[in-house]
Amino acid sequence: MRLLNTKTLRLEPPCSSPIYPYAILSHTWGEDEVLFADICDPQKxxxxxxxxxxxxSDSCEQARQDGYEYIWIDTCCIDKTSSVELSEAINSMFRWYHDADRCYAYLSDVNVPEGSSVAFEKSRWFNRGWTLQELIAPKDVRFYDSQWFYLGSRQLLPGTREVADLADSISKTTSIPVEILRWFSPKSATPRARRRGRMAGLNKHEPTYKLDSYLGACSTGQIMSWAAYRFTTRKEDEAYSLLGLFGVNMPMLYGEGRHAFQRLQQEILKTSSDQSILAFDRPFYSDSRHLLADSPKCFASSEIVQSLKDGPIFSVSTSSFDLLPSPKAVEAGVLLWPLIRQGKEDKTRYLAILNCIYRSDLTSHPAIVLRKEHPHNDKSRTFYRTPGSGLHRITPIDQQGWIEWATVGDGLSNRLRYDLNNVYMDTIRLYFEPPHRFSDSLSDIAKLASLYTIGMRIKLDIPETVKYSYAAYPHTLQVKENRIYAPSIERSSWPKRFLGEQNPETNHLALFGTIILQFDGLGAVALSWGKVCMPERGDFSPEPWCAMMDWAKVVTAAHGQELQTFELDSSALQTTADFLCSTDSWFWVPLLASKPDTRAEYDTPRMKVRCKMHTVDFFGDPLFELELAVVPNGKSSFVDMVRLSFS
Known part of the structure; x- marks a missing residue:
């Protein structure tokens, strides 16, 4: 590693690991840059x-003012005429940025007197491939405009001037979570103090950081999506600029084109079993037949928030969701089922569910269409990805559905049905490339996952004469024909539970939601469900629960009086849900609600309610199935039967 002396603007002799603190410059390249050959000879x-x-010169001056004797700049500190040095530098660059004391992000196309926050967010610095790792890796990133006016920092640190913390603005621009941008937790120490500590072999002045753990909590697909809208001059740099974010190394082979990105993914497979690497969509015009993605752009619309450690497996299954790569294929544990064509199982096409979840609904899973190599051999475990079939979302609301894709290359229908009742676990062999004897041609235009709420699925089977309406909090309901689905959501979306001055994270963490079914002329039934755990006891696997209650009683308890009228879209629903969440000791459960796995009865002035609950599995997640009967008072027979399923 070569460093530039900030006083002399001359290169220091290369070293493997500098013992003194240094700054680093992040910028976008332009024409007529200062290169290694321009300053390598001190006599010139x-x-x-x-x-x-x-x-x-200005970056050296800024570093010198901040107390740094050395700075690293990629344009002039790397001898790019040496392929060996270039390869070593690219593989080490993430570490160099990470080990730097400070990173100056120079935005040459931003001028504060003429611009605003909009100009900052639209800077081309945020569109370049290499600046992604330069944004995340350093401990301290500070932004400057074209005149070296200080704009603010990625996160406010001790000693930072009182200017804007830009994390929220950067997150809006890049879709990188603010938790990633604010990963660094420093100890206050000056550059000179840290230098003395290093030279003396001491660690007491060293900052503490945990970038690896933050990146490890993100899925491969999620990290790829951060690079989806960035571009590089060389196609290969789409892959090379991401090496550090995934902690892998590989040789540089300029001229290999998009194969570089596929090599990157194969290196990732050697160190990770994260199946979100397969959860991508190709452009409809792509002619690729590879199992892996062609570029980060394939992950542009990725909502895959993370891979699951235990997987969406049935409780009776002990199979693994590992990914074990070999030179031509990868062994993968997946949930598999044959697709159905014309009422019969298609032994050629299979739908495979991947072991990862969606950000917007943590009980839904992505799935891909596979083709079996030997369809008439029941013992065959060899598959390849069907070109053009895309990515499919399997949600608890749809146990049966249709899979469509844009090609009919072999004459088969491109619209097949699936039935989750026939799913089974298997470990299969997935080719990176399909065998040459097969030809699926395309047409020409063809962290917390443990702390999230369980969703609720409702199947309604009621006579047309009984009308109903519904509302939920804090979920956004999805309605499809006679089914209602309240998707699972992250902890951050739930009402906060404060008990006095205590931190809600250290109490009974009650993750729950409420949905109301109001039957015309009869009354309303409240259904609450969720998970509860005690993080202070090390319990990060919340136990699910659900309860049914008379909505009139709940409203009365929450508001201290009986409301004569109630509109489902009023704020009373949120207020009452907050009340249930914040109430200590769950006293309202025995007073107002039924308990899971029990039979319960409730009488209101206009109806009687009967329910029976039991528990089943949906891909390893607990489902509460509840049969609920609503009977108008004064009648001896049930007029309504509602079957409810909770996920």
């Missing part, structure tokens, strides 16, 4: 006539 004068020499 500095290239002051070059267009971007001022960028180098």
């Amino acid at each position: 004068p500095l290239p002051v006539s070059k267009k971007w020499f001022l960028k180098v």
Whole structure:
């Protein structure tokens, strides 16, 4: 590693790991940059006539003012004529940025007197491939405009001037969670103090950081999506610029084109069993037949929030969801089922559910269509990905549905049915490339996952004469024909539970929601469900629960009086749900509600309610299935039967 002396603007001799603190410059390349050949010879004068020499000298001046004797700049600190040095530098660059004391992000196309936060967010610095790792890896990133006016920092740190913390704005621009941008937790120490500590072999001045754990909590697909809208001059750099974010190394082979990105994914497979690497969509015009993605753009619409450690497996299954790569294929544990064509199982096409979940609904899973190599051999475990079939979302609301894709290359229908009742667990072999004897041609235009709420699925089977309406909090309901689905959501979306001055994270963590079914002329039934755990006891696997109650009683308890009228879209629903969440000791459960796995009865002035609950599995997640009967008072027979399923 070569460093530039901030006083002399000359290169220091290369070293494997500098013992002194250094700064680093992140910028976008332009024409007539200062290169290694321009300053490597100390006998030659500095290239002051070059267009971007001022960028180098000003960054040295800024670093010198901040107490740094050395700075690293990619344009002039790497001898790019040496393929060995270039390869080593690219594989080490993430570590160099990570180990730097400070990173100056120079936005050459932003001018504060003429611009605003909009100009900052639209800077081309946020669109370049290499600046992604330069944004995340360093401990301290500070932004400057074209005149070296200080705009703010990625996160406020001790010693930072009182300017904007730009994490929220950067997150809006890049879709990178603010938790990733604010990963660094420093100890206050000056650059000179840290340098003395390092030279003395001491660690007491060293900052504490945990970037690996933050990145490890993100799925491969999620990290790929951060690079989806960035571009690089060389196609291969789409892959090379992501090496550090995934903690892998590989040789540089400029000229290999998109194969570089596929090599990157194969390296990731060697260190990770995260199946979100398969959860991508190709553009409809792509002619690729590879199991892996062609570029980060395939993950552009990724909502895959993370891979699951235990997987969406049935409780009786002991199979593994590991990914074990070999030179031509990967062994993968998946939930598999044959697709149905014309009422019969298609032994050629299978739907495989992947072991990861969606950000917007943590009980839904992505699935891909596979083709079996030997369809008439029941013992065959060899498959490849069907080109053009895309990514499919399997949600608890749809136990049966249709799979469609844009090709009919072999004459088979491109619209097949699936039935989750026939799913089974298997470990299969997935080719990276389909065998040559097969030809699926495309048409020409063809962290917390343990702390999330369980969703609720409702299947309604009621006579047309009984009308009903519904509302839920804090969920956004999905309605499809006679089914209602309240998807599972993250902890951050739930009402906060404060008990006095205590931190809600250290109490009974009650994750729950409420849905109301109001039957015309009869009354309303409240259904609450969720999970509860005690993080202070190390319990990060919440136990699910659900309860049914008379909505009139709940409203009275929450508001201290009986409401004469109640509109489902009023704020009373949120207020009452907050009341249930914040109430200590769950006293309302025995007073107002039924308990899971029990029979319960409730009488209201207009109806009687009977229910029976039991528990089943949906891909390893607990489902509460509840049969609920509503009987108008004064009649001896049930007029309504509602079957409810909770996921």
